[in-house]
Amino acid sequence: MKLTLDIWRQKSANAEGKMVSYEVDDISPDMSFLEMLDVLNERLLEKGEDSVAFDHDCREGICGMCSLMINGMPHGPERATTTCQLHMRKFHDGQRITIEPWRASSFPVVKDLAVDRSAFDRIVQKGGFISANTGNAPDANAIPIPKKDADIAMDAAACIGCGACVAVCKNSSAMLFVAAKASHFGHLPQGQPERYERVIKMVEQADAEGFGSCSNTYDCEAACPKEISVRHIARLNRDYLRASLFGE
Amino acid sequence: MNLDSKIPSGPLAEKWTKHKFDMKLVNPANKRKYTIIVVGTGLAGASAAATLAELGYKVLAFTYHDSPRRAHSIAAQGGINAAKNYQNDGDSVYRLFYDTVKGGDFRSREANVHRLAEVSANIIDQCVAQGVPFAREYGGYLSNRSFGGAQVSRTFYARGQTGQQLLLGTYAQLSKMTSNGGVTLFNRKEMLDLVLVNGHARGIVTRDLITGKVESFAGDAVLLCTGGYSNVFYLSTNAKACNVTAAYRAYKHGAGFANPCYTQIHPTCIPVSGDHQSKLTLMSESLRNDGRIWAPKKAGDQRSPDQIPENERDYYLERKYPSFGNLSPRDIASRSAKEACDSGHGVGPGGRGVYLDFADAIKRLGQKVIEERYGNLFEMYERITGENPYRVPMRIYPAPHYTMGGLWVDYNLMSNVPGLHVLGEANFSDHGANRLGASALMQGLADGYFVIPYTLGHYLATSGQGKVSADAPEFKQAEQEASERINKLMNIRGKRTPTSFHRELGLLMWHKCGMARNEKGLQEALDKIPAIREEFWKNLFIPGSGSEFNQSLELAGRVADFLEFAEVLCTDALHRNESCGGHFREEYQTADGEAKRNDADFTYAAVWEYAGEGKRPVLNKEPLQFDNVSLSVRSYK
Structure with missing residues (x-):
């Protein structure tokens, strides 16, 4: 396949960036x-030029860790697929592909396509945990948890913290990320x-980081x-409302 | 080299309890006076950092990722073992201990493994308390599945994302301790060197990956929780950034590197699709609960799998190992796949693959059940290969996955460098020559949650070392050396990329020191590695400068260390004239191709000591003593 790539190049956080076109074949x-x-x-690199920085692991x-706005979509056109799992067979020969970093001021660019997502860490640090010090735990089967609840908890816990939800949102809202953890x-x-308390604190921190509503x-x-x-956002809103009204 | 394992006296089952009482404690008010440096925030690092901070220590935690939640523990799919016996199927602490020692081909320390089995149950309790959403049955109780090398169901899991959920559990605890000030977290800072003062590990030198700033941090002890070195093979299931640098730097400062030749090749990975391949993807071993592995009976059979009738298929694991069948341990399953492909029975491009077939399971259980058990794995397979495994059998091939070898540690998880502790995959202690599935997560969390919080206090209470600051000359000198090394890499200004060297080394290691090894091949590797290294230091190209975000420079530093470490690995593989676990020497096999151990000569941990630039490492031995299990031929037939 032969492709034309339009890629966002930006030397550092404070430098001005621009789109640069590259032709790649084979x-x-x-x-x-x-x-x-x-x-x-x-x-x-073989030509002695600087490579394109992007996060991945x-x-x-x-x-x-991986990100990228591919033709305006976070992680590209495939549903339920991260950029690293997206394969070129989903594109066609001769296609022009635009590649940009996550778009959100709370995720400032580090270099080229790599961004700083530490705002997510700070949200979790405010309340995204259960305070259970090591050694406190009762037997794991002491509290049965209905399979249905465990499954919903797992659905929510599947979040990988990539930030696609923020990148795609016109408000750069982190609500899906916060809701997944809270739920x-x-x-x-x-x-x-x-x-x-968890819900209030995480939402407050998301606001403080500049994520939208x-x-x-x-x-x-x-x-x-x-x-x-x-649905997790609906649950988050319900818990938030209850906490705000009744001071829980 | 002083290799006192400090195994407590007394009966096996009482050693840990006795040791916990015998160790000195640090009084709660004094704990805050100690600063502990934790490098790496995977399962071992994050659990250790959080737990030590809970106890009151001041913890500095470092990760080269943008967030601790990215550590590669996250990619473990299948599960975590624990001797809970919730299934009432005959499990016990002793059985988990025995399975692990046997699975490790009798090359691990009995006392360490028994302790691991003892605390395994606490780990599950702790994780549930933190909100890890393990799979449950309809009654609300925890569900289990089976894994290779065991005949009981003791593996706890969270769909195919167990590592992710456990890591997010430790990450949550780490975050909690970060918000209350117990842990100071440093993202995107990579450890470049270890700093010793007065012979004790007292700090590290780091490079800020965004600004390029080289600086150092001082403390009262250093914990390396920096994972394994499978990426020495370039293509492995490890994440791209996984590297040996932290451990190798410690080795160069005198820490012993134990059993580097014990590398695990995972049997069920997606085969290589071409030269562009940047890493390999694992398909969880749990798939072997329901999938059947086979290859065509006729060599070179090009028919599509649905055209090959039942009686022309060789379900070789079921045939050769009827009692464990498709759940044979990893080393055995991997070698059998290689054997099938080497003899021309492989399938797919280049004949490097065998089938993992779910047709029978789908017929027996229905597609819905299979979807529920493995849905995300099937989707992942389809995304990567473009084939639907509900209809066409998966193609799999072994790939480097985990390294049992690592820095030598005593029973207290301390290396032979006082103050330098090593946890998780980075140490060598618990898995012998082969790790059983679902035991890596167990060991990482055991070390971090339930071992180091006890043993570290004993070191601090007895080390008799005063305070040091990062302004001490030892730190300044280490910083300067790290900076000089960066400049040296930057100033080569040659033509070749770091990746091209990494690929070249990896290919050599895979062919000469991979699934099967022999004397001639290892000698060849040992001859060729220095040549690659020489070319690297003459012809490397890195763009830009050292004082900016520079991914080529990061990689070059790691590849430089792999290029030295690879020699230690091959030296170890060459010296160990036996086959055991993940180390298979072709010269040492039984008539039917099974690994042949040499207990008389090799029942020891080989601990390599750095001897200086350009010199062969020096061999030290820690004899392994088996008082409870008798060394036997490991049979899964």
Whole structure:
């Protein structure tokens, strides 16, 4: 395959960026999208030019490190697929592909396509945990958890923290990310003691980081590589309202 | 080299309890006076950092990722073992201990393994308390499945994402301790060197991956939780950034590197599709609960799998190992796949693959059940290969996956460098020559949650070392050396990329020191590695500068260390004149191709000592003593 890539190049956080076009040929349809970028980078380096910086690590769709807006879609056109699991057979010969970093001011660009997502860590640090010090735990089977609840908790816990939900949102809202964490713990008996405090604190921190509000367009669910449902946002809103009204 | 394993006296089952009482404690008010440096935030690192902070220590935690949640523990799919015996099927602490020692081909320490089995049950309790959403039965109780090398169901799991859920559990605990000030977290900072003061490990030198700033941090002890070295093979199931640098730097400062030749090749990975391949993807071993592995009976059979009738298929694991069948341990399953392909029975491009077939399971259980058990794995397979495994059998081939070898540690998880502790995959302690499935997660969390919080206190209470600051000359010198090394890499200004060297080394290692090894091949590798290294230091190209975000520079530093470490690995593989676990020497096999151990000469951990630039490492031995299990031929027939 032969492709034309329009890629966002930006030397550092404070430098001005611009789109640069590259032609790449000899691309195999069996390559992953990142392997296609590897090929481009190896060729750039062989010419003595700087390679395109992008974040990646596990390359099996679970670490959440890879990102990229591909033709305007986070993680590209395939549903439920991270960029590292997207393969070139989903594109056609001669295609022009636009590649940009996540678009959100709370995720500032580090270099080229790599961004800083530490805002997510700070949200989790405010309340995305159950305070259970090591050694406190009762026997694991002491508290039965209905399979249905455990399954919903697992659905929510599948979030990989990649930030696609923020990148796609016109408000750059982190609501799906916050809701997934809150809903994961909120569905488990172990998560009840801190349930409402957790919601208030995480939402406050998301606001402080500059993420926008949710206006229910559900783009986040469509863009999420793990298909986290917006139902979790409804639960988050319910818990938030209850906590705000009744001071729980 | 002092290799006192410090195994407590007394009966096996009482050693840990006795040791916990015998160790010195640090009084709660004094704990905050100690600073502990934790490098790596995977299961071992994050659990250790969080737990030590809960106890009151001041913890500095470092990761080269943008967030601790990215660590490669996250990619473990299948599960975590624990001797809970919830299934009432005959499991016990002793059985988990025995299975692990046997699975490790009798090359691990009895006392360490028994402790691991003892605390395994606490791990599950702890994780459930943190909100890890393990799979459950309709009654609300925890569900289990079976894994290779065991005849009981003791594996706890969270769909095919167990590693992710356990890591997010430790990440949550780490985050909690970060918000209350117990842990100071440093993202995107890579450890470049270890700093010793007065012979004790007292700090590290790091490079900030965004600004390029080289700086150092001082503390009272250093914990390396930096994972394994499978990426020495370039193509492995490890994440791209996984590397040996932290462990190798410690080795160069005198820490012993134990059993580097014990590398695990995982039997069920997606085969290589072409030269562009950047990494390999594992398909969880749990698939072997329901999938049947086979190859065509006729060599070179090109028919599509649905055209090959039942009686022309060789379900070779079921045939050769009837009692364990498709759930034979990893080393055995991998070698059998290689054997099938080497003899021309392989399938797919280049004949490097065998089938993992679910047709029978789908017929027996229905597609819905299979979907529920393995849905996400099937989807992943289809995304990568473009084939639907509900209709066409999966093609699989072995790939480097885990390394049992690592820095030598005593019973307290301390290396022979005082103060330097090593946890998780980075140490060598529990898996012997082969790790059983679902035991890596168990060991990482055991080390971090339930071992180091006890043993570290004992070191601090007895080490008698004063305070040091990062302004001490040892730190300044280490910083300067790290900077000089970066400059040296930057100034080569040659033609070749770091990746091209990594690929070249990896290919050599895979062919000469991979699934099967022999003396001639290892000698060849040992001859060729220095040549690649020489070319690297003459002809490497890195763009830009050292004082910016520079992914080529990061990679070059890691490849430089792999290029030295590979020699240690091959040296170990060459010296171990036996086959055991993941180390298969072709010269040492039985008539039917099984690994042949040499207990008389090799019942020891080989601990390699750095001898200086350009010198062969020096061999030290820690004899392994088996008082409870008798060494036997490991049979899964």
